[in-house]
Amino acid sequence: xxxxxxxxxxxxNSCLVGQEFNTYEWAKSVNSLQSLHLEVLIETWxxxxxxxxxxxxxGPITGLEKDVxxxxxxxxADIVSNFFEPIIPxxxxxxxxxxxxxxxxxxxxxxxxxxxxKGWKDSKGAKVEHLxxxxxxxxxxxxx
Numbered sequence: 001x002x003x004x005x006x007x008x009x010x011x012x013n014s015c016l017v018g019q020e021f022n023t024y025e026w027a028k029s030v031n032s033l034q035s036l037h038l039e040v041l042i043e044t045w046x047x048x049x050x051x052x053x054x055x056x057x058x059g060p061i062t063g064l065e066k067d068v069x070x071x072x073x074x075x076x077a078d079i080v081s082n083f084f085e086p087i088i089p090x091x092x093x094x095x096x097x098x099x100x101x102x103x104x105x106x107x108x109x110x111x112x113x114x115x116x117x118k119g120w121k122d123s124k125g126a127k128v129e130h131l132x133x134x135x136x137x138x139x140x141x142x143x144x
Contacts, residue, residue, distance in 0.1 A: 008038055009106050024049075037093035041107050044087050048110045055084035055141070056108045058129040059117030062097075076117050076143065087111055101125055105132055113139040 008027050027042045048054055057076045061069045070090065077086035089104045104125065108114065114133040120126035133140050 009041065037091055037095060038103065040087070040089055040091050041103055041110075044107050044110050047085055047087075052085040053083075053113075054087050054111040055080045055113040055115050056087045056089065056111040056129070056133075057115050057117065058089075058108075058120055058123075058126045059143075060119045060123035060126060061090070062123065062125070072117060076115055079143075080115050080141075084113060086115075097125070101128060104129065108132055109136070111138070113141060115141045116143060118144045 008030055024042070024046050027038070027045070044054065057073055057080060059069075059072060059076065064072075073088045073090055077088055080086040087107060087110075089107050091103075093100070095103075105128070108129055109132075114129065116126065116130060120130065130140070
């Protein structure tokens with residue numbers, strides 16, 4: 001994660017309570033101007049700050065066609081939406097795998113639950129997200 005991305009995340013985390021300026025608009029502006037690829041994180045932060053119950057959706061992405069993994073995540077979101085506001089951590093960006101994971105784990109930390117889609121055990125990223133959720137004592141739900 002680059003320094004600008006880290007600054008946006010630090011600022012958002014410090015402003016969840018007692019906002020002195022429009023943090024949401026500032027973060028969107030900085031993200032857009034600097035192409036930080038933090039859209040999902042910023043929207044998730046806004047939902048948490050506004051009292052939404054958030055559930056992160058985790059599952060395999062690498063090695064699948066975009067239309068396949070997108071459909072899988074959208075199907076999972078339909079299920080999750082009965083109980084939580086689903087968070088789909090999919091975004092297009094020219095990032096390395098570890099950079100995606102840093103952003104995804106920051107998004108996950110804003111949620112109170114995680115939904116593990118079928119095939120998660122075969123995904124390195126989903127296994128990392130599962131472990132982080134267990135360590136943080138989050139509610140974990142499984143598709144299979």
